[in-house]
Amino acid sequence: GWGDLGAFGEPSKETPNLDQMASEGMLFSDFYTANPLCSPSRAALLTGRLPVRNGFYTTNAHARNAYTPQDIVGGIPDSELLLPELLKKAGYVNKIVGKWHLGHRPQFHPLKHGFDEWFGSPNCHFGPYDNKELPNIPVYRDWEMVGRYYEDFRIDLKTGEANLTQIYLQEALDFISKHQASQQPFFLYWAIDATHAPVYASKQFLGTSQRGLYGDAVREIDESVGKILKHLQKLGISQNTFVFFTSDNGAALISAPKQGGSNGPFLCGKETTFEGGMREPAIAWWPGHIPAGGVSHQLGNVMDLFTTSLSLAGLQPPSDRQIDGIDLLPAILQGKLIDRPIFYYRGNEMMAVRVGIYKAHYWTWSNSWEEYSKGINFCPGQNVSGVTTHTKEEHTTLPLLFHLGRDPGEKYPLSFASDEYQRAMEWISGVVQQHKATMLPGVPQLNVCDKAVM
């Protein structure tokens, strides 16, 4: 979550390495994910396209969150061009360490989509945990399945102990060493998942945080990032390596307080299109190129990492399709502010849009009364009347408008009658109209589950 790093205001200040990364690089205060859920967010990161374009959504129900459980039939379509596929053209060798989440059938395998190496798993490590009713999640090295979570790769659900982050760290360091030695340019997608419930940390980190097990996991990630950056410096390639740290969705407040993080002053969390669900911590690091200690208010998105990475490699983004990511280099290297909207989708619905400092909600929904009555709450302790609604509320004719500078917590919708509302909505309506007019949704990949595909 946005509020989980010391540099972003977490009171325990337990992320000295990430904070140092920010003080040596650039902190983004207004950086977003493309979706408040893991799979679609990662598909967007790697394609530079909104999930509704690249197929990572469902039409099974309106505004439904969907991801890739083991029995999902779909995955990343062959027609999508992934960042590593394109980087290959510039001679890059590409590795993914950790969670893939773009489909687990053979045609969706990372090595079919531009990656040269993989260590990790096709799905999240959460459930099943017993290998009785259902197979546990497999772990791969490249094409080979090398084991399963909870069997070969232990995660102790009672103590939270697992050494996976250490394994992922070693994979990263080895990959960097190997390709630095071979003088090959490389792209490493380090997709760790220790802060996803069931949260885990290595033995040496357990009990070290004031924040409980979740904080232990954050501390291990923080220290690992520090080791990766120091490794680049030790190898003498830090001035030649662009590093970006961010997250795929807001902290999952449903897992709080034992396994949930912080979205700082923002409303709600994961699975919602409020700021807490989609605004992310983000830090760019590239010594000698990025001015140290800078802060950028550029509206950024994980999809921008696609376009920005291509730009760094001297490549153009594909011109035969709509790319939503923009090149952030002018913002990062020259401090420019590029005018661009942020769209907040939930499944097949554009729930909200941010233009400048304004955010308009066309639909509001936290979660259903049915879920809520079972104790599932995406906004624990928070309740903004008419905003954190438990029924899907349509506001398409008169969107709820917030000024995120004066009201980052989305508590005070602007008066419909105000001049400010009229002016801002005129601007926003044009942006939304253009967006909708040119929107060609992809074939929804997350509609069909079938246990046979396990």
Place this chain on the structure above:
Amino acid sequence: GWGDLGAFGEPSKETPNLDQMASEGMLFSDFYTANPLCSPSRAALLTGRLPVRNGFYTTNAHARNAYTPQDIVGGIPDSELLLPELLKKAGYVNKIVGKWHLGHRPQFHPLKHGFDEWFGSPNCHFGPYDNKELPNIPVYRDWEMVGRYYEDFRIDLKTGEANLTQIYLQEALDFISKHQASQQPFFLYWAIDATHAPVYASKQFLGTSQRGLYGDAVREIDESVGKILKHLQKLGISQNTFVFFTSDNGAALISAPKQGGSNGPFLCGKETTFEGGMREPAIAWWPGHIPAGGVSHQLGNVMDLFTTSLSLAGLQPPSDRQIDGIDLLPAILQGKLIDRPIFYYRGNEMMAVRVGIYKAHYWTWSNSWEEYSKGINFCPGQNVSGVTTHTKEEHTTLPLLFHLGRDPGEKYPLSFASDEYQRAMEWISGVVQQHKATMLPGVPQLNVCDKAVM
């Protein structure tokens, strides 16, 4: 509010000077005021004693917030020893710039209580605004009344324009210059109030913040603090001058969004004993003495500034009375952590106590249903069942216990049946018992109002 500074996680990052002060000094993440309201907090700061001891409370009603309006009869008792009175013994010259708030009858005048100079007002600049029914708040230079707010010292309630912070800044700079030139040690209490509703800023700051008028006021304070620090450096006395920045209460969320600030991830705001009401931004600065960029998790309190300042001046705190403030120098200069409790009072009631990472609520109350039904809300958008209660709820036999590391937002009370609850409450109960056994309340000063004293 805690969340109003960039260094504390405010997303607009509009406090470069205070952020730099933190990066050159020490940031306190767990620093508190002695009361969630202005007058009692300031009385505590200057006496090193809880308001219930120094008389800055009322017994008119249980747990009632009280301060010093113009018609209050009481004020700081002669029997209290104020910081400037004591510093005089070490040769200090003392000035208060801005809001006094410890009583406005002649016997309560700052120059009767150790200050040598004063520019400012005895009361807050809020109301009355019309000088018809009631006199406007007077402004003093030393013993002389030099004008009144809204008449001689303009605050434009429509635009928010007022140049008071600039006047206060000039007073500070001149005082520092004068006493540096005369080689006299000095104590400056710079008690600005631009972020108190009605919020104001000078013309050159109006409209400069993303956060609206409140942000304009914060920016002006930030720039002024920067100018004061630079002035110390220019005069060559920065290594010889201890500077501390903090606040007297949490941001007043009742004034949001137009005139209200941010308490970051914390619950509720001003007037409450939740973290949002009493945890404060705090930065210590003393180049050459305080290690740059440090963070201290020391539980601190504005009352500590009394004891710490005495320590810096080579003085002992009075031994004939209970002093609640501790000497923070071991925490600031040597990074030590001193075990000490934080008591959260509201009027005459100890509502809560923090010991270590635990906070126990003996009483919970946000505000009354009567106020709430009129639209007054101390916790807008927040609602924690059984915690942010609109009736005064007694928990003295079974306090609500929170772990502020895992749950800084006070959303998840620990289970009464847990071992952790038992262990923590055993510890806390001992601290509370001792506190109550040795408590000698002062004569309540805020019980009587009489228009004649205006």
